[in-house]
Amino acid sequence: MRIVIIGAGQAGMQVASSLRQNGFGGDLVLIGDEQQLPYQRPPLSKAFIKRQVEPAGLLLRSAAALAEQRIDLLIDSRVTRIDRDAQLVQTNDRTVGYDYLVMATGARARNLQVPGSNLAGVMSLRSISDALTFRSALECAHQVAIVGGGFIGLEVAATAAAMGKSVTVIEGADRVMARAVAPLVSSWLEAMHSSMGTRILKGHAVASLGGCSRVQSVRLTNGDEVRADLVLVGVGGVPNVEIAKDAGLECPNGITVNEFGQTSDPRILAAGDCTLHPNRFAGGEFRLESVQNAIDQAKTVAGALLGDPKPYDSVPWFWSDQGSVKLQTTGLPIGTESYVTRGDPESGRFTVFHLKGGRVIAADSINSPADHMCARRLVAANHAVTAETLRDPNTDLKSLLL
Ligand code: FAD
Secondary structure, three states: OEEEEEEEOOOHHHHHHHHHHOOOOOOOEOOOOOOEEEEEHHHHHHHHHHHOOOOOEEOOOOOHHHHHHOEEEEOOOOOOEEEEOOOOEOOOEEEOOOOOOOEEEOEEEEOOOOOOOOEEEOOOOHHHHHHHHHHHHHHHOEEEEEOOHHHHHHHHHHHHHHOOEEEEEEEOOOOOOOOOOOOOOOOOOOHHHOOOOOOEEOOOEEEEOOOOOOEEEEEEOOOOOEEOOOOOOOOOEEEEEEEHHHHHOOOOEEEEOOOOOOOOOOOOOEOOOOOOEEOOOEEEOOOOOOHHHHHHHHHHHHHHHHOOOOOOOOOEEEEEOOOEEEEEEEEOOOOOOEEEEEOOOOHHOEEEEEOOEEEEEEEEEOOOOOHHHHHHHHHHOOOOHHHHHHOOOOOOOHHHHH
């Protein structure tokens, strides 16, 4: 039996490892279109741009470990077509047959669709190759504009400000990280970045980018202009679904899978950023871009392939390092009815719980890892809790889990 995995990123690598760890003895082919061995992306916007880690330090497995696990990795090899009837995938230079196929194609950075977005000096950050280009450009830049006040934009803003650059974050919503964290956490982060010298402009989108061959400015929809010799676009991701769609799989916003990671084709499964999956914490189908989701969904897919199907039911969690601040989130803040703050924001260590129906549905922790670990379990447990109990510093959060 041969299992072919398209996409040699976090999810693809985990599917292959889990299959081997759980006794799969057949052929395993992992096909990736990048030039590197599988690597982790989170450090790209953190330690990597500070030169605290180099590409070799990002690898998820060495070539020797892959060989030992008999994972046949094809790098720099892009799958261009899936023939479901013949059970074949076509790459730029070969055809590979499969018994089962796993789509782990991830997502790509969303581009700005405005005049000037192709100018030199306008960049995004998704791959090692992007990060190598960006960090060299950052070192030479003076005025850095970051489009998008999400986690990648804010992580880079903190690094750029610490390097002494003039930094402007442009966020179209009325607060940073609006879809991910509570308003209090957004305003706390905005104050923290402002204290590092970063200017945060909110509420207006980018209308155009100006410059001759190189970017020189960013014009906003309200007419304001921001001078910039380097622009980082961090406005979210687009799932890589084109080959799945061409093969006739349902892909409204991601490849539709069930709770076992199976698509409508019994021979094809999918995991990671590219999937639209049933998520209990979202109350319906959801697409998540996180390491947690990539790893846990990959394990689900491996279980289904090995005849031991267990539904995907993992609590979402995420982290973001912004300067000296560690933000950790859990759950999905969808339909929050009220917020409860535990700890004093002034102290730089606190957690905001999102409540709905008297239960914790999400939590954002600033420099509070112990709260975060309990919050993950509170979200999973779905127990009734009161705001007073959560807020009370004398409450041992672990006691709420008993
Ligand atoms: P990917 O890791 O993107 O892997 C998909 C692979 O498939 C890619 O190599 C892609 O090139 C390849 N591919 C696509 N199409 C084809 C094809 N047709 N043929 C062959 N190969 C193909 N998550 C967190 O939880 N915490 C963080 O702090 C965090 N920080 C991040 C920082 C950055 C800069 C980025 C970009 C992401 C970050 N993430 C973070 C998100 C996390 O890295 C992703 O959710 C995770 O990598 C998803 O894994 P994946 O395998 O689904 O996709």
